[in-house]
Amino acid sequence: MGLSSIGNGLRLYRAEGMRGFARALGAKIRGEGSPDDFWTPYLTWVSFAVPGGLARGNAWCMDYAIRRLPSDAPILEIGSSCGLSANVMTYMKHRHGVTAKLITCDPWTFEGGPEVGEMLGDSPSVRSADYRDFMRDSYVRNTRFFSGHDLPFTVETTSDDFFEAWRAGETRTDVFDREVELGGDASFCYIDGNHTYDFARRDFENCDAALVPGGFLLFDDSGDDTDWGSRDVAREVAADGRYELITKNPNYFFRKR
Numbered sequence: 444m445g446l447s448s449i450g451n452g453l454r455l456y457r458a459e460g461m462r463g464f465a466r467a468l469g470a471k472i473r474g475e476g477s478p479d480d481f482w483t484p485y486l487t488w489v490s491f492a493v494p495g496g497l498a499r500g501n502a503w504c505m506d507y508a509i510r511r512l513p514s515d516a517p518i519l520e521i522g523s524s525c526g527l528s529a530n531v532m533t534y535m536k537h538r539h540g541v542t543a544k545l546i547t548c549d550p551w552t553f554e555g556g557p558e559v560g561e562m563l564g565d566s567p568s569v570r571s572a573d574y575r576d577f578m579r580d581s582y583v584r585n586t587r588f589f590s591g592h593d594l595p596f597t598v599e600t601t602s603d604d605f606f607e608a609w610r611a612g613e614t615r616t617d618v619f620d621r622e623v624e625l626g627g628d629a630s631f632c633y634i635d636g637n638h639t640y641d642f643a644r645r646d647f648e649n650c651d652a653a654l655v656p657g658g659f660l661l662f663d664d665s666g667d668d669t670d671w672g673s674r675d676v677a678r679e680v681a682a683d684g685r686y687e688l689i690t691k692n693p694n695y696f697f698r699k700r
Contacts, residue, residue: 481506483538486531493585495527496663500692501633502531504661507689507696508631509535513657515543516628520595521602521646522635522663523549525578526585529597532633533590543630545595546623548605551579583618596623602636606649629653635663640672647676651699658699660686666693 481503490497509518509532518536523529529547536545552575563569579599586594597618598605605625608615612626632650636642643662650660665677677695681688686697 481535486534489530489534489589490527493527493530493589494525494581496524497527497531498663498666498694500690501528501661501663501694504659504690504692504694504696505532505633506535508659508661509541510539511659512541512543512630514628514630514655515541516630516655516658517544517546518631518633519629519650519653520545520547520633520635521605521650522637523547523551523582523597524635525581526589528633528635529582529586529595530589533586533593533595537593544623545593546598546625547595548598548600548602549579549582549636550599550601551575551582579618587619594619594621596621598623598625602642602646602649606645609649609653627653628655629658630655631659631661633661633663634673638664638671638673640675643671643673643676644679647680654699656699659689660697660699662695665695666691668693 486502505528512518518532520529520532529545532545535541536543561571563571563574582597586597598608598615599618600608600615609625612624614622614624617623629650632654634643634646634650636646647660647662654660660680662673662677662680664671665674667674674695680686680697681695684700686699689696689698
């Protein structure tokens, strides 16, 4: 978020209090026409402090799904980054009295990034491995701080390995040194990992196998104005007919029939 947006937010805060601040700083994560009651001052402060690419409208979709989960089966998040979306969903769980586990995975490696051991761009001092560790440590710190009452279970691995372990019903140790049993059903899947077509397609197929009827599915970076492979997968899901398209806000958000 740019300094001009922050300045505008502070001016509105002086004039209108936290409602004005939320309008300025929270605008990028409210979908057009979405009711404002899902967004609270607390979420404004979280989104101000925790970096992340939480797309406009995604938070509304998360709130919609968490309010209406068809069961207490886990919520799955593919891709954790610095923890913004995990913290947002954990807060929404608390707000709506939801006890379903939030289970996430991320290897903290990035498509198109430098190889391990290489420098980060033209940095004179930061290696790609340093950057990866920084992102992971940021996730751990941010979730401990904002979600310490209900820490998500976060497995440090790729989504392919995560779902292989899920199908096998394995027990893994998460980044907080807790054991978590994988496997079974899922009630809501947020796909925000590698956005290339092949990866997004596999993530969908793996989520689809776990998702219960009535469960929710949200693709990050799938809006029609993007050229990510995740958009193409979301369009295929919409055309297939097995999922009800709830909205494009602007990303594709589905309920399994």
